[in-house]
Amino acid sequence: MASFSQFGNDLYTGERSFNIVAKRKLWYTIALIMVLSAAIVPFLRGGYHFGIEFRGGSEFQVAGLAKLDTAPAAAAVASVVPKQIPRISTVGTRGVRVQTDQLTDTASDQVKNALAANYKVPVSSVSASFIGPSWGADITGQALRGLVIFLVLVAIVMALYFRTWKMSVAALVALLHDLVLTAGVYGILGFEVTPAAVIGFLTILGYSLYDTVVVFDKIRENTSNNGDSSPRTFAESVNLAVNQTLVRSINTSVVAMLPVAAILFIGAVILGAGTLRDISLALFIGILVGTYSTIFIAAPLYAHLRSGEEAIVRHTKKVLVARRASSVATTPAESVIGTGTGTGAGSSASAKS
Amino acid sequence: MARSTPVKKAWRSLTWLLVIIIALVGLNGAQVLFAGGAWAPKLALDLEGGTQIVLEPQLTAGQTVSAEQLTQAVSIIRQRIDASGVSESEINTQGSQNIVVSIPGKPNQDTLDRIKSSAKLEFRPVLVTDVAPVAAVGGKGASASPSPAAVVDPNLPSTPSVKPTDGSDINYVTPALQAKFTTFDCASKAGLATNLAPAAEPLVTCDTSGAYKYILGPVEISGQNISDASNSLVANSQGATSNTWGVNLVFDAVGTKKFSDVTTRIFPLTGARHQFAVVLDGRVITAPTANAVISNGKAQITGSFTQESSKTLANQLKFGALPIGFKVQSSEIISATLGDSQLQAGLLAGLIGLILVVIYSLIQYRTLGAVTIASLVVSAVITYLFVTLLSSRDGYRLSLAGVAGLIVAIGITADSFIVYFERIRDELREGRGLESAIETGWKRAIRTIIASDTVNFLAAVILFILAVGNVRGFALTLGLTTIIDLIVVILFTHPMLRLLGRTRFFSEGHRFSGLDPRALGAVYRGRAQFRAPMAAMQSRSGGSAREAAKRQTIAERKAAAALPEKPVTPRTKGNDS
Numbered sequence: 069m070a071s072f073s074q075f076g077n078d079l080y081t082g083e084r085s086f087n088i089v090a091k092r093k094l095w096y097t098i099a100l101i102m103v104l105s106a107a108i109v110p111f112l113r114g115g116y117h118f119g120i121e122f123r124g125g126s127e128f129q130v131a132g133l134a135k136l137d138t139a140p141a142a143a144a145v146a147s148v149v150p151k152q153i154p155r156i157s158t159v160g161t162r163g164v165r166v167q168t169d170q171l172t173d174t175a176s177d178q179v180k181n182a183l184a185a186n187y188k189v190p191v192s193s194v195s196a197s198f199i200g201p202s203w204g205a206d207i208t209g210q211a212l213r214g215l216v217i218f219l220v221l222v223a224i225v226m227a228l229y230f231r232t233w234k235m236s237v238a239a240l241v242a243l244l245h246d247l248v249l250t251a252g253v254y255g256i257l258g259f260e261v262t263p264a265a266v267i268g269f270l271t272i273l274g275y276s277l278y279d280t281v282v283v284f285d286k287i288r289e290n291t292s293n294n295g296d297s298s299p300r301t302f303a304e305s306v307n308l309a310v311n312q313t314l315v316r317s318i319n320t321s322v323v324a325m326l327p328v329a330a331i332l333f334i335g336a337v338i339l340g341a342g343t344l345r346d347i348s349l350a351l352f353i354g355i356l357v358g359t360y361s362t363i364f365i366a367a368p369l370y371a372h373l374r375s376g377e378e379a380i381v382r383h384t385k386k387v388l389v390a391r392r393a394s395s396v397a398t399t400p401a402e403s404v405i406g407t408g409t410g411t412g413a414g415s416s417a418s419a420k421s
Numbered sequence: 422m423a424r425s426t427p428v429k430k431a432w433r434s435l436t437w438l439l440v441i442i443i444a445l446v447g448l449n450g451a452q453v454l455f456a457g458g459a460w461a462p463k464l465a466l467d468l469e470g471g472t473q474i475v476l477e478p479q480l481t482a483g484q485t486v487s488a489e490q491l492t493q494a495v496s497i498i499r500q501r502i503d504a505s506g507v508s509e510s511e512i513n514t515q516g517s518q519n520i521v522v523s524i525p526g527k528p529n530q531d532t533l534d535r536i537k538s539s540a541k542l543e544f545r546p547v548l549v550t551d552v553a554p555v556a557a558v559g560g561k562g563a564s565a566s567p568s569p570a571a572v573v574d575p576n577l578p579s580t581p582s583v584k585p586t587d588g589s590d591i592n593y594v595t596p597a598l599q600a601k602f603t604t605f606d607c608a609s610k611a612g613l614a615t616n617l618a619p620a621a622e623p624l625v626t627c628d629t630s631g632a633y634k635y636i637l638g639p640v641e642i643s644g645q646n647i648s649d650a651s652n653s654l655v656a657n658s659q660g661a662t663s664n665t666w667g668v669n670l671v672f673d674a675v676g677t678k679k680f681s682d683v684t685t686r687i688f689p690l691t692g693a694r695h696q697f698a699v700v701l702d703g704r705v706i707t708a709p710t711a712n713a714v715i716s717n718g719k720a721q722i723t724g725s726f727t728q729e730s731s732k733t734l735a736n737q738l739k740f741g742a743l744p745i746g747f748k749v750q751s752s753e754i755i756s757a758t759l760g761d762s763q764l765q766a767g768l769l770a771g772l773i774g775l776i777l778v779v780i781y782s783l784i785q786y787r788t789l790g791a792v793t794i795a796s797l798v799v800s801a802v803i804t805y806l807f808v809t810l811l812s813s814r815d816g817y818r819l820s821l822a823g824v825a826g827l828i829v830a831i832g833i834t835a836d837s838f839i840v841y842f843e844r845i846r847d848e849l850r851e852g853r854g855l856e857s858a859i860e861t862g863w864k865r866a867i868r869t870i871i872a873s874d875t876v877n878f879l880a881a882v883i884l885f886i887l888a889v890g891n892v893r894g895f896a897l898t899l900g901l902t903t904i905i906d907l908i909v910v911i912l913f914t915h916p917m918l919r920l921l922g923r924t925r926f927f928s929e930g931h932r933f934s935g936l937d938p939r940a941l942g943a944v945y946r947g948r949a950q951f952r953a954p955m956a957a958m959q960s961r962s963g964g965s966a967r968e969a970a971k972r973q974t975i976a977e978r979k980a981a982a983a984l985p986e987k988p989v990t991p992r993t994k995g996n997d998s
Binding site for chain 1: 763770778832881
């Protein structure tokens with residue numbers, strides 16, 4: 069793994085540098101396309117499919133069973149509505165409860181008959197009724213209220229900590245990007261939105277902000293004393309911070325994603341649809357996008373937001389003038405192939421020896 | 422010299438960690454021994470199943486339930502259940518008039534009462550009071566013969582002959598009401614079913630113990646005018662706390678005004694009319710005398726409360742009365758909807774994920790990866806103890822979503838170590854010795870860790886306070902893992918590195934230590950001494966703020982070299998070997 073730590077060294081010293089901040093127009097375009105498609109495509113595919121917990125549905129109760137077994141119920145529902153994932157549980161010592169999405173009257177009768185046939189009981193011992201949502205509008209309303217208050221507070225806290233509201237704005241824009249994309253992928257794959265998925269989104273919300281704060285703290289450190297004497301422009305300082313934290317970003321997202329990927333794999337491949345798949349998909353995409361957006365959206369946007377400030381404009385101009393003067397003094401070839409300079413070759417050679 | 426201080430600090434931190442773990446084990450043990458707790462966390466509805474209670478509205482003839490009333494009732498019941506812990510119950514409507522409450526475990530009578538009772542609170546002035554006949558308390562034998570007396574002569578006038586002027590006006594007591602009062606039997610169910618009266622009319626009822634019966638005036642203040650309710654021990658006239666429990670009410674503006682008016686009116690009255698009654702779901706819980714005019718909008722209800730029942734009532738009053746009363750239609754045990762296969766698969770996946778994390782850490786950080794793994798183990802132990810403790814103390818239950826949340830927390834916890842290790846590596850690249858790299862790296866890293874954890878903690882606290890249902894359970898998990906992250910990185914990871922930094926294996930930068938300065942690009946200058954390959958040394962004294970300036974891009978370095986006013990130390994290939 070020497071090559072990876074070498075990679076880290078190079079990023080740290082600036083030996084190797086990804087010019088992320090300067091290409092902000094490219095990232096903005098990509099983000100815009102992604103966000104738009106994440107917002108539109110799910111609706112072209114018929115909109116989000118909310119689970120029984122949000123919309124209510126049909127409930128069947130089978131009574132008077134000699135033996136409790138849920139498999140016949142699953143088979144009965146599958147025979148009528150194959151795409152449906154029913155929630156089945158046993159009730160008391162002689163009953164089975166089956167909950168599905170709201171079915172049409174015909175489908176409901178068919179399920180009733182199938183249940184009776186599979187359990188070998190008369191149709192009269194199967195009852196059907198409608199159930200209301202268990203995740204009602206009140207839960208959603210309270211959660212949204214909490215979220216709005218949280219976002220306002222977190223924006224204030226970040227503005228105070230970083231001493232600039234522009235970081236708050238950049239972080240919140242990146243957060244919005246993450247949530248829209250995660251929700252979009254969810255909708256495009258046509259997965260059912262369950263309470264577990266919503267909890268997954270909330271986790272992503274926390275993770276995305278967390279990741280942004282870690283990188284922003286490095287940016288703050290690099291730019292805090294970026295006075296007139298700095299040989300770098302503001303945008304370059306931001307870019308250096310992003311590069312210096314790149315190894316950390318990669319390591320953290322890999323470590324965070326490994327367990328989630330394991331859950332996703334086992335949940336989707338072995339168990340099929342269910343809570344595990346729902347929540348781990350939201351988390352997997354969210355972590356990926358959360359790490360990406362910090363680097364490619366939050367940081368360039370922050371540099372962009374501050375680029376109009378008078379002091380920064382003045383400093384940038386000064387640095388560029390000085391640099392132009394130096395590039396006239398040095399040979400043109402050298403300024404094109406940066407690695408040819410003494411320092412660069414020197415440090416990498418020493419590391420390999 | 423100063424060498425010993427970090428070591429001492431490190432041992433002190435580790436001791437604190439041990440104290441915390443022992444305290445958690447002790448608290449858990451106490452729960453197991455004295456409060457019926459367990460050493461394993463309880464599981465939520467989706468994994469363990471629970472009880473399904475079907476509630477049916479108690480309706481008088483001709484009364485119907487609207488969909489709106491049902492939704493409102495579901496919301497109020499949910500708040501009541503949430504107020505008693507974080508159990509992640511499921512509440513929904515069924516058909517056109519039933520409500521289904523699914524709660525983990527087996528509910529006791531208190532829980533059922535808390536869920537289904539309407540909690541309709543009314544303040545009514547007392548008009549007439551009497552001791553209930555002994556027969557009511559004694560038994561069935563005595564009350565069997567006079568039962569025909571329950572039929573009130575329908576010819577008695579039931580409208581007041583003189584229109585009552587205020588709530589305490591005795592003219593409310595018509596001959597019909599008086600007859601009903603005389604025959605009213607506190608023990609009979611029929612009597613209880615009829616003790617409902619419209620708010621504007623007088624009411625005949627008994628107190629909760631069945632010892633007294635009352636004729637009460639129309640409703641003066643209802644539960645809607647209560648803005649807050651809490652329970653506490655009652656203070657006596659000397660200000661010392663007694664050991665009786667009471668419910669403290671705070672009225673809103675309207676309630677304050679009305680309460681002040683009522684106490685002003687009945688304060689000078691005598692006899693029964695000097696009292697006002699606090700009526701809950703049609704029964705008098707207490708009927709105190711008005712000893713003063715109360716105009717501050719605060720009142721305290723005392724009665725035969727226990728700590729538990731006073732808390733229940735306070736919560737019921739706070740979240741409002743149910744629009745209708747309910748009775749339990751059926752209460753049956755239900756199985757888990759997800760079952761063992763999902764939990765086992767989840768745990769298996771978690772285990773596989775953890776093994777992958779271990780492998781990745783070892784590859785990335787060599788021996789240092791072992792510190793990551795040990796830290797994760799410590800945080801797993803603390804998390805387990807916390808979750809178990811919350812489970813037996815506050816009814817917290819682990820759902821599958823909760824398990825997934827804990828697995829994701831591995832990432833956030835590991836990030837703290839990664840941020841820290843990367844900082845140390847940065848300092849090593851600068852040419853610092855390992856010990857000083859650890860101390861400097863720590864100062865920078867802990868800032869970042871605290872800042873980012875604050876964001877998560879803020880989310881957890883706000884969502885826990887404001888949200889209801891499953892979201893609250895999530896908030897608790899998030900807050901818990903954030904705090905544990907801080908505990909572990911401060912009290913375990915950092916002290917461990919301080920101690921390890923003193924071993925030869927690490928301080929000499931062994932190839933497998935993960936902190937090999939040569940691999941990190943610093944230049945070896947002799948045993949345990951390194952020098953930066955670049956212009957880093959010159960401004961060493963500049964402190965953290967200026968260090969950023971040393972980390973330059975290629976173009977910048979060239980530019981800097983060209984600037985005449987900023988000389989840079991000569992950089993030659995001679996530094997290499």
